[in-house]
């Protein structure tokens with residue numbers, strides 16, 4: 001599979017809007033080592049987004065879309081929330097599901113794709129907010145993990161319901177006061193990464209999106225493990241700057257503050273033994289490939 | 303009981319026009335087409351569509367994803383035929399007429415706003431029709447559901463005449479619909495346009 005599949009009919013090429021011509025000419029479909037470094041160098045799979053200016057969700061989207069190992073054969077499943085306003089601008093197949101149903105929809109989709117295209121790699125990636133993942137969709141989230149469905153669940157955790165104006169979410173930290181939750185949260189933040197591990201996820205990471213190279217590695221690992229072994233879960237802090245009263249330049253610092261060792265988004269990962277083996281194999285192959293490329297380059301220079 | 307037959311005519315019909323199928327309009331059989339909901343032999347519809355193009359101020363073709371993207375050789379051939387039809391219309395109309403070829407690259411709603419000069423979208427096709435003052439259009443290569451959506455919105459909110467060059471069983475919601483579209487069929491329509499050149503009254507300025 002590669003970019004070859006994504007071609008405009010030659011006789012109508014000139015009438016296509018520029019962003020589609022660019023996608024065909026300069027996007028990274030089919031590029032084996034695609035990653036965050038392509039940002040700014042190649043056509044991204046996201047057009048202008050419709051999030052608030054400076055919203056860290058936009059960074060997260062860009063890094064994730066640049067890191068998907070197989071975008072031309074990936075279907076993303078979204079849910080209602082700020083993220084759902086971005087999907088219309090994304091050049092990866094995607095399905096919008098009824099709020100909270102994303103992991104149920106992804107389960108059916110992944111199974112259907114496996115039946116329809118046996119032997120072909122088809123990745124399914126869920127991307128939804130914390131409200132969709134842990135509150136209204138918790139049943140669907142957990143049941144998909146219990147059933148060992150082979151897809152990745154990514155949660156954009158902004159610790160509240162941003163799209164509807166700031167209601168309390170299970171992911172909100174204790175004591176936090178939001179615009180539509182004036183009494184303050186009375187309970188602890190739900191420990192979904194731990195729940196994911198106990199529910200059968202083979203690769204679980206909790207972090208922020210302050211470092212694009214880290215996001216790339218995590219997303220690739222999560223997709224590879226889901227493809228071969230079983231469910232994976234990535235929880236990313238994408239603070240809602242609007243709700244926590246920060247301005248558009250302050251999102252990055254907010255994430256850096258939240259990832260300090262004692263904070264809620266200190267890097268945390270759980271990897272099952274099976275997944276560890278797979279990731280070690282992949283790393284060894286990559287090392288081999290790099291060494292071979294280096295050798296070839298040295299041969300050319302000599 | 304007295305009944306009046308529903309006709310699929312240019313609008314604006316009203317905000318939510320009924321699905322033509324719910325008003326008793328049925329689809330043509332192979333070899334047939336429909337004009338305003340009346341089943342006719344395909345050749346009759348060819349002539350009517352060609353006349354419609356030649357008498358319009360802004361005759362427009364809207365190719366959809368099934369022909370814009372080269373999924374396979376057939377799709378690319380259809381795209382070639384669409385181009386040929388457009389070039390033929392351009393050659394056969396007067397300088398005062400303004401033929402257009404505007405793509406519907408995919409079905410995503412366009413935020414924050416569409417550029418109606420260069421594309422059309424099934425969620426708000428009326429914007430492109432209004433902006434370019436399109437009075438006749440033909441859809442080709444648009445998936446059924448999205449075509450029906452567009453056709454209904456256009457019939458509801460504009461006075462544009464709609465033609466569907468459908469690759470399946472046709473569209474009740476178009477004012478004129480072909481079925482089983484192929485590259486050859488599109489080229490046959492181009493031949494009809496050539497044949498009728500000069501014999502159709504151009505639109506009044």
Ligand SMILES: Cc1ncc(C[n+]2csc(CCOP(=O)(O)OP(=O)(O)O)c2C)c(N)n1
Nearest residue numbers: 080081082099129130131132160161162163
């Ligand atoms: C079934 C259903 N229930 C409720 C809503 C209303 N709703 C829309 S967005 C939203 C909250 C989204 O919160 P979250 O998933 O955290 O995403 P965010 O906007 O914070 O990124 C809610 C409750 C809905 N659209 N559908």
Ligand code: SF4
Nearest residue numbers: 051052055082162240
């Ligand atoms: S409301 Fe918050 S989460 Fe949503 S786009 Fe704006 S800053 Fe981002």
Ligand SMILES: [Mg+2]
Nearest residue numbers: 129130160162
């Ligand atoms: Mg949220």
